[in-house]
Amino acid sequence: MERKICKILKNENLSGNYYFLILENNFKKIFKPGNFIHIKIGNNFLRRPFSIALFDREKIGIIYKVVGKGTDELRKKKKGEFLDILGPCGNFFPIYKNKKVCIIGGGTGIAPLIFLSKVLKKYGNDVYFFYGARDKNLIFFKLLLTGINYIFSTDNGSYGKKGNIFDVFKNFEENFQVIYGAGPEILLKKLSIYSENIPVYISVENYMACGMGLCYGCVIRIRKNNGYEYKRVCKDGPVFKASEIIWD
Numbered sequence: 001m002e003r004k005i006c007k008i009l010k011n012e013n014l015s016g017n018y019y020f021l022i023l024e025n026n027f028k029k030i031f032k033p034g035n036f037i038h039i040k041i042g043n044n045f046l047r048r049p050f051s052i053a054l055f056d057r058e059k060i061g062i063i064y065k066v067v068g069k070g071t072d073e074l075r076k077k078k079k080g081e082f083l084d085i086l087g088p089c090g091n092f093f094p095i096y097k098n099k100k101v102c103i104i105g106g107g108t109g110i111a112p113l114i115f116l117s118k119v120l121k122k123y124g125n126d127v128y129f130f131y132g133a134r135d136k137n138l139i140f141f142k143l144l145l146t147g148i149n150y151i152f153s154t155d156n157g158s159y160g161k162k163g164n165i166f167d168v169f170k171n172f173e174e175n176f177q178v179i180y181g182a183g184p185e186i187l188l189k190k191l192s193i194y195s196e197n198i199p200v201y202i203s204v205e206n207y208m209a210c211g212m213g214l215c216y217g218c219v220i221r222i223r224k225n226n227g228y229e230y231k232r233v234c235k236d237g238p239v240f241k242a243s244e245i246i247w248d
């Protein structure tokens with residue numbers, strides 16, 4: 001993990017309280033889908049974690065939702081200002097080649113999946129991206145990529161199928177070889193059902209404090225033999241095999 005002071009290239013409103021932040025990439029390390037960055041925002045004692053949505057040699061991008069003090073301060077940052085960033089943090093999604101893969105997510109869970117879809121496509125996978133949102137305005141069309149099969153749902157039916165994205169996925173007649181998910185816990189729990197037959201990888205967004213494996217403030221329970229062990233979301237995750245997680 002490296003610590004860099006990165007210049008803000010863009011910090012734009014996507015819709016509602018969702019924003020797209022692009023930073024100059026000063027990192028030597030290559031970021032992988034599933035990795036997150038830990039951002040120091042203003043004088044807040046704790047850094048805030050955000051999944052990588054975009055990564056190339058010049059830029060690192062995140063999609064964030066304003067939910068509290070830190071993200072509200074982040075929203076006010078302007079192009080040309082600097083942010084103190086730790087990254088790449090955490091593990092990443094395993095990348096398969098030449099498979100029929102499903103990506104499914106909603107809300108800010110979309111962020112790591114956009115980066116993931118790009119890499120999966122590059123490795124010859126046939127990518128189906130199930131994208132759920134509350135409303136059409138919360139589908140970020142400008143961030144979507146070509147060559148991906150998108151399936152949309154909105155809670156109010158304003159775009160794609162009406163209802164939640166898991167129900168759309170459940171009724172979809174394709175046999176996927178791998179499933180990747182991120183987003184609300186209820187969705188991730190439901191996806192776990194499929195892990196009996198095929199690999200299901202999910203990104204978990206637990207509350208974090210140190211973000212570097214020291215405090216054990218972010219643990220989840222993982223199956224081990226006939227019992228369980230605690231794993232740190234920030235260091236051992238945030239990506240886990242759904243079959244291993246014991247949901248509390």
Ligand SMILES: Cc1cc2nc3c(=O)[nH]c(=O)nc-3n(C[C@H](O)[C@H](O)[C@H](O)COP(=O)(O)OP(=O)(O)OC[C@H]3O[C@@H](n4cnc5c(N)ncnc54)[C@H](O)[C@@H]3O)c2cc1C
Pocket residue numbers: 036048049050051052062063064065066067068069070071072108111112204205206207208238
């Ligand atoms: C690995 C990881 C990746 C993440 N990726 C993204 C991302 O790509 N985009 C994004 O918008 N957010 C992401 N989050 C969540 C993001 O870190 C929090 O929303 C952010 O830290 C809130 O900071 P705040 O100071 O604005 O809110 P706070 O003032 O700290 O809290 C305000 C509200 O947000 C809730 N909240 C805070 N942290 C979390 C969390 N981790 N999960 C759920 N609710 C939370 C609190 O319960 C409270 O209701 C990620 C979290 C993790 C652990």
Ligand code: FES
Pocket residue numbers: 207208209210211212213214215216217218219232233234235
């Ligand atoms: S947040 Fe401290 S160990 Fe994960």
